[in-house]
Every structure is written in structure tokens, then in C-alpha cells.
Amino acid sequence: MTTLWQASQQLQAGNASPEVFTESALRAAQDPLKEGDLVFTTRYATQAAQQSTAASARWQTQQALSAIDGLPVSIKDLFDVQSEPTTAGSHLLLNAEPAAANAHVVDRLHHAGAAIVGKTNMTEFAFSGLGINPHYGTPANPWRREDKRIPGGSSSGAAVAVADGMCLGAIGTDTGGSVRIPAALCGLTGFKPTANRINQVGTLPLSASLDSIGVIAHDVRSCWLLDSVIAEQPLELQQVELRSARFAIPQTRVLEGLDEDVALAWKHAIAVLEQAGATLIALPLEELDELNIMNARGGITAYEAWQWHQQSALAQPEAYDPQVLVRVQRGSLLTEQDASELHQQRKAWQHRINSALADFDALLMPTVPRIAPTLASLEDAQQYMEVNALMLRNTSVINMLDGCALSLPCHQTGSAPVGLSLASVHGDDARLISWSLAVETALNWRS
Incomplete structure (x- = not known):
């Protein structure tokens, strides 16, 4: 399996075209032996192919927009895409108002020329580390897929997409481990940066005090590369022994x-x-x-999630995944003083x-x-x-x-x-x- 870092190196050396990598990713997403229908809530196959073709011309004229220009990546279904509702793995938001603008990280990817292949499935509203979704189905962990093991969550589709070659890197979120857990369970690398390094404008929140935006890829250098695209200040790798x-x-x-x-x-x-x-x-x-004491009654996450969900959870409780609703409702027992x-x-x-x-x-x-x-x-x-x-x-x-x-x-x-x-x-x-x-x-x- 070619990593994002390796693909980028091949492009910079003039030894490959981004179209090869994006076409391979799109084929994997259609592979009946894999679970593309469960991995993605929305696909952008045509746009990704067009972006990759345009990037190929830029690489040939040494005008690439970034080191990942034309390479296939995915975004979690928490990030706004202009003119589309952001559903966050829920049915509750299927008819929500379309986003007026892209999330900041989506714009960063566009400016870098990335070929966004789709929005990935997730635990509803990112409120679980297991990755199970009763609304859109749960993609099985690629390890011994026949066992039907969990992918980990909440960035479940993100990890399976990378592991199964449907993209070379994925953008997810991490409030309590939602990038690192699926990375660990699927044999990948997941990086959760310091939260304020990545602009979260246009990202549907779970708990604003704990939310962060992270990346999943095959190895450390690929995570570093993808992070350098979505962050305002790229990290400088240091020589350490x-x-x-x-x-x-x-x-x-x-x-x-x-x-x-x-x-x-x-x-x-x-x-x-x-x-x-x-x-x-x-x-x-x-x-x-x-x-254990701080989180005994749900903690900061439950309190802040309830502030966002209160109206919907009271009016349409049946629209929620029951396992997510239970966790959201715990926040109703906490006061502002708490x-x-x-x-x-x-x-x-x-x-x-x-x-x-x-x-x-x-x-x-x-x-x-x-x-x-x-x-x-x-x-x-x-x-x-x-x-x-x-x-x-x-x-x-x-x-x-x-x-x-x-x-x-x-x-x-x-x-x-x-x-x-x-x-x-x-x-x-x-x-x-x-x-x-x-x-x-x-x-x-x-x-």
C-alpha cells in the first residue's frame, strides 16, 4: 500500500501522476468486496477525478498547489461543504439548512489541490469511541472483515477508507480519542494535534472545550504532511535520537x-x-x-453536548441513536454552576x-x-x-x-x-x- 507521503514523493520526483492514486482510490470505493457504501455518507467521485486531472497538468508544469495536489483524501461528515447539509452521521440533520460556506479545513484542502473523494461515515454526532452507526450502517474493521469487528470511532469511515485504499489520508475530529481509537483498531496512524492549532470554523461541535481536528494516514510522515496542509503553521520535524x-x-x-x-x-x-x-x-x-470523579456525571462533554442538542433531543428523541441519546441526556443533569x-x-x-x-x-x-x-x-x-x-x-x-x-x-x-x-x-x-x-x-x- 502506497502511503500519502510516498505518493507525494513520487509526484515531486516526476515518477507518477496524481490520477493514478485517485483512480485507484475511487476503484477501491466501488469494490464489492469492500464497503464503500458504508464508509461514505456522500461521495465526490466526479469532482475528485476532475481535481486530480487538473493537478496532473500542474505537476507537469511545476505549478503544483501543494505536496498533496491531486491526491485522494476524505473528510468526516462533521465538516461543512457549501450548499450541502452537514449531517454528522445522523438522520436528524438530513433536511438541515445547507452550509453557507465550506469549513475552514475544507477550504485548506481545496487550496492545496487535494482530491476530496467523499464525506466519511461516523458515530452519530461523534459521541462514541466504537464507530457504530444504526442509521447509515457500520463499516467493518478491515482486519478479519469476516468477523465484523468495530472500526472504532467516532471517525469510523475515515479509518476504514484509509485502510482499504479509498483515500491516502483522512481528516477527522477527536474529542476523546475519535481519531486515535479507529487508527489503533484499524492498524493505522492517527494524530490529534493541540486543539487550537487547527481552525474549527465550519465544524459541527460535540464539546467545544475538548474538540480538535486530526488526521489519519498510514504512517507518521503522512500524518505530518496532511497536518501541514490543514494547519496555519506547519510543524517543523526535528532531529531526535x-x-x-x-x-x-x-x-x-x-x-x-x-x-x-x-x-x-x-x-x-x-x-x-x-x-x-x-x-x-x-x-x-x-x-x-x-x-473518574470529574466525568462521573458525564463531565464537560455531556454538559456541552446537551447545550447544542437540547432542543432536538427534547422534540425528536426517536431520531437519535439510543446509545448516543443516553449520553447526550446526561448533560441535562448538570447546571451552569456544575x-x-x-x-x-x-x-x-x-x-x-x-x-x-x-x-x-x-x-x-x-x-x-x-x-x-x-x-x-x-x-x-x-x-x-x-x-x-x-x-x-x-x-x-x-x-x-x-x-x-x-x-x-x-x-x-x-x-x-x-x-x-x-x-x-x-x-x-x-x-x-x-x-x-x-x-x-x-x-x-x-x-
């Missing part, structure tokens, strides 16, 4: 209840990094347990975590504690809620911290996909992605 790294491994919360596959991949990754000379420090970080206290608690918590991490280059942890379960195993509502909380447990730490994080594959070839997460504090994105590249190289995922 693992033998000088000091990584913290939290001993609270994030290592609990790992299943056999995740535990095996985690131990292997840690052994590789130690062999490469990295210093790994077990850090108690007991403050992480405080999140929210104010939660924000104060979060700020104090952030200060203490930032102080604890001051001497470290990054946090290391498994992205999620278990491999993708089957859809059938989650039909029970209680099991759904328990597994959803488990999937979000580790990743949501970084959203509460307002930090940055990247998940990259750490499993052995042929094994169930498992993600290794590197994370850091607010604004440390350039160093984080540089360390992630070094870790990826050490794990030999990409040569």
Missing part, C-alpha cells in the same frame, strides 16, 4: 485491564524502545484517577499534570486496552456502554489535558491491530511528532 529520550509510562489508569493481544504488543514495543536506548520511567501519575466547577477542576488538574511531565519528552501508553470487539458482542446496551468507556479511557486523558497525541501501530504483522500512543502537553506538537517518527522507525513499521 531515542538514546536521549526520556519517556514516562503512567502507572495509574492506562495500563489496567489490557487484553492479551494489547499486552503482548505493548511489552514488545517497550522492549524495542529500551533496546534503542530510550529511558523509560514508571511514573505514578495518580492524578489520572481524578478523571460546568464552571468542572472547568476550574480541569484547569487545576492540567497544571499539576503539566508539572509532573516537565522533565519528560512524552508519555507512552497503549492507545486502547483491547483489540476491536465484534459488532455482535456489543448489541447489549450495557456491554456497549462498558466497552465504549474502556475504549475512550486512555485517549480522553489527552483531550482533558489539552495536549497532543499520536497513535501508531505496534503489533506484529498478521496480528490484531494494536496502537502505541505517544502524548505530550499543550503546544508540544513538533517535538511529539518528531519523537513519534523515531519510535516508528525503531519499531520498523516503515523502512
Whole structure:
């Protein structure tokens, strides 16, 4: 599978045409053995083909708009596209007012010449880490597709589109792990930047205090490249050596209840990094347990989601995915005073975590504690809620911290996909992605 980074390098060397990559993506989306109808809520095949053809001419005259000019990417169904309703994986918004303008990130992609192949399916209103959608169907995880395992969410279609070659990179959102979870479960790389690095105008919110826009691709360099297109300030990759790294491994919360596959991949990754000379420090970080208290009644996410959904949830509750509605309704029990206290608690918590991490280059942890379960195993509502909380447990730490994080594959070839997460504090994105590249190289995922 050619990565976004490799395709870009081939274009810059004059060894390929963007049409080859976009045509391949569009064919994959039509492949009956794959699930393009479940991956996309809207397709732009004609426009993508036209954009790729126009980009080919620009590359031939050395007038490319960007390093991804003409290459196929997808956008999550949370981003406004002018003259279309933004449905956010729901039926509730099918007849909503069409967007008056593109979301900022969509405009960035257009200005870069990207061939946008479609809007990708997602958990309704982005309010789950599982990726299940009863309205549009749920695309199966490409790993052992016959098992019908979850893709992870909420950016479910985004991850499956990349894994199945329907695009080379995807733009998603991440409020509690919605880019990193599906990346981990589908054997991909997912990058959640510091939230204020990417302009969120024209993006339908879940929780404005925790929302961020991130990317999914096959490897670290591809994520870095796609991030550099949608961000106002591209990150500068730095030269780092693992033998000088000091990584913290939290001993609270994030290592609990790992299943056999995740535990095996985690131990292997840690052994590789130690062999490469990295210093790994077990850090108690007991403050992480405080999140259970802060989120006991739904937390900031539930409160802010209720503010957005209140009118619709009261008037048309039957239009919602019942599993999403339950989570939205929890916010109705929180007052404005509750929210104010939660924000104060979060700020104090952030200060203490930032102080604890001051001497470290990054946090290391498994992205999620278990491999993708089957859809059938989650039909029970209680099991759904328990597994959803488990999937979000580790990743949501970084959203509460307002930090940055990247998940990259750490499993052995042929094994169930498992993600290794590197994370850091607010604004440390350039160093984080540089360390992630070094870790990826050490794990030999990409040569």
C-alpha cells in the first residue's frame, strides 16, 4: 500500500501522476468486496477525478498547489461543504439548512489541490469511541472483515477508507480519542494535534472545550504532511535520537485491564524502545484517577453536548441513536454552576499534570486496552456502554489535558491491530511528532 507521503514523493520526483492514486482510490470505493457504501455518507467521485486531472497538468508544469495536489483524501461528515447539509452521521440533520460556506479545513484542502473523494461515515454526532452507526450502517474493521469487528470511532469511515485504499489520508475530529481509537483498531496512524492549532470554523461541535481536528494516514510522515496542509503553521520535524529520550509510562489508569493481544504488543514495543536506548520511567501519575470523579456525571462533554442538542433531543428523541441519546441526556443533569466547577477542576488538574511531565519528552501508553470487539458482542446496551468507556479511557486523558497525541501501530504483522500512543502537553506538537517518527522507525513499521 502506497502511503500519502510516498505518493507525494513520487509526484515531486516526476515518477507518477496524481490520477493514478485517485483512480485507484475511487476503484477501491466501488469494490464489492469492500464497503464503500458504508464508509461514505456522500461521495465526490466526479469532482475528485476532475481535481486530480487538473493537478496532473500542474505537476507537469511545476505549478503544483501543494505536496498533496491531486491526491485522494476524505473528510468526516462533521465538516461543512457549501450548499450541502452537514449531517454528522445522523438522520436528524438530513433536511438541515445547507452550509453557507465550506469549513475552514475544507477550504485548506481545496487550496492545496487535494482530491476530496467523499464525506466519511461516523458515530452519530461523534459521541462514541466504537464507530457504530444504526442509521447509515457500520463499516467493518478491515482486519478479519469476516468477523465484523468495530472500526472504532467516532471517525469510523475515515479509518476504514484509509485502510482499504479509498483515500491516502483522512481528516477527522477527536474529542476523546475519535481519531486515535479507529487508527489503533484499524492498524493505522492517527494524530490529534493541540486543539487550537487547527481552525474549527465550519465544524459541527460535540464539546467545544475538548474538540480538535486530526488526521489519519498510514504512517507518521503522512500524518505530518496532511497536518501541514490543514494547519496555519506547519510543524517543523526535528532531529531526535531515542538514546536521549526520556519517556514516562503512567502507572495509574492506562495500563489496567489490557487484553492479551494489547499486552503482548505493548511489552514488545517497550522492549524495542529500551533496546534503542530510550529511558523509560514508571511514573505514578495518580492524578489520572481524578478523571473518574470529574466525568462521573458525564463531565464537560455531556454538559456541552446537551447545550447544542437540547432542543432536538427534547422534540425528536426517536431520531437519535439510543446509545448516543443516553449520553447526550446526561448533560441535562448538570447546571451552569456544575460546568464552571468542572472547568476550574480541569484547569487545576492540567497544571499539576503539566508539572509532573516537565522533565519528560512524552508519555507512552497503549492507545486502547483491547483489540476491536465484534459488532455482535456489543448489541447489549450495557456491554456497549462498558466497552465504549474502556475504549475512550486512555485517549480522553489527552483531550482533558489539552495536549497532543499520536497513535501508531505496534503489533506484529498478521496480528490484531494494536496502537502505541505517544502524548505530550499543550503546544508540544513538533517535538511529539518528531519523537513519534523515531519510535516508528525503531519499531520498523516503515523502512
